[in-house]
Amino acid sequence: MSQLLKEFIKNNVKIDEDGLNQICPCFKPYNFSKGELILSKGEIPPFFYFVLEGCLRVYVLLPDGKEFTRYIAFEGMFCAPFPGFVNQRPSFAFLDALATTKVLAISYHDFQQLLKESPAFEKIYRIVLEKSYVDSILRIEDLISLNSKERYQKIMKESPHLIQLLPNRILANYMGISQETLSRLKSSH
């Protein structure tokens, strides 16, 4: 079950079996059904998730009632409503499952414990943080600087799985364009 997590860790840090056995048992399996709301705004996120199958989404509600999709995690990616989890404060964002989803989840307590005790986990977390932070900035730069067609072409080139796996409603929302524009872009490619 935790084979995918082990592979992720071994691909990113030098680690032996003892090191893996210190980290992996802290992650417990959970299943979510398609469309399940995992965490609402105002709740304190208890877990940091590693996706084994399916897809998790972090989104916020805009003042006009529309959703803004902040982050999407597929197989092999970590996910949490981040500031809420790190500071153990009520989350501004929601977390839901876009498909039938299997995850491994680590509690905040175990997470902090591992950061203290496992330099390998510290490095893994640093790598995940760095990528997430960079990706979030790059995404905003794309939203600022690219038009709809350019955004679609960039996703086709760099993240074609988003186009294959996400429903149109979510993909359009993630790209900051209307569903009609997305349909037009899809049909013209």
Next chain:
Amino acid sequence: MSQLLKEFIKNNVKIDEDGLNQICPCFKPYNFSKGELILSKGEIPPFFYFVLEGCLRVYVLLPDGKEFTRYIAFEGMFCAPFPGFVNQRPSFAFLDALATTKVLAISYHDFQQLLKESPAFEKIYRIVLEKSYVDSILRIEDLISLNSKERYQKIMKESPHLIQLLPNRILANYMGISQETLSRLKSSH
């Protein structure tokens, strides 16, 4: 000169003099004058900075020609046009000095070397990354959910140094409001 950096490190990780002497000599002093453009869009950021005195700003140009201030670093804070530095690619953002500024700068090569060789530096960087990423999300959540008055009240409460130290033009830009609105808010408090 590197006393402030040493203090920052010692406040965040357990470290002895040998550990400090591994990290601190990698940081070299630089001075910038007020208003100096340190890095332009399209350039690859060669350094990660630690501010000793003054203030650095990372900003992007919007399609309408206006600036959007992404990040501001005062004394005791790290700063870089982040995705460009981490991936060693041309930066989308600009970096300038808002005041006469003294920094310590570490090159990309030395930075990567330290990450490999110093677990203390890995932890420091992880802590800086976590705070930067959380702050960037919280700031966007504030821009989405708070009106001008609420943003001003929050900054007064949580980051009053921004109001004291930044020129009105930059502070208004950072808050996503007009200078006229900022002047009104300042005079009514």
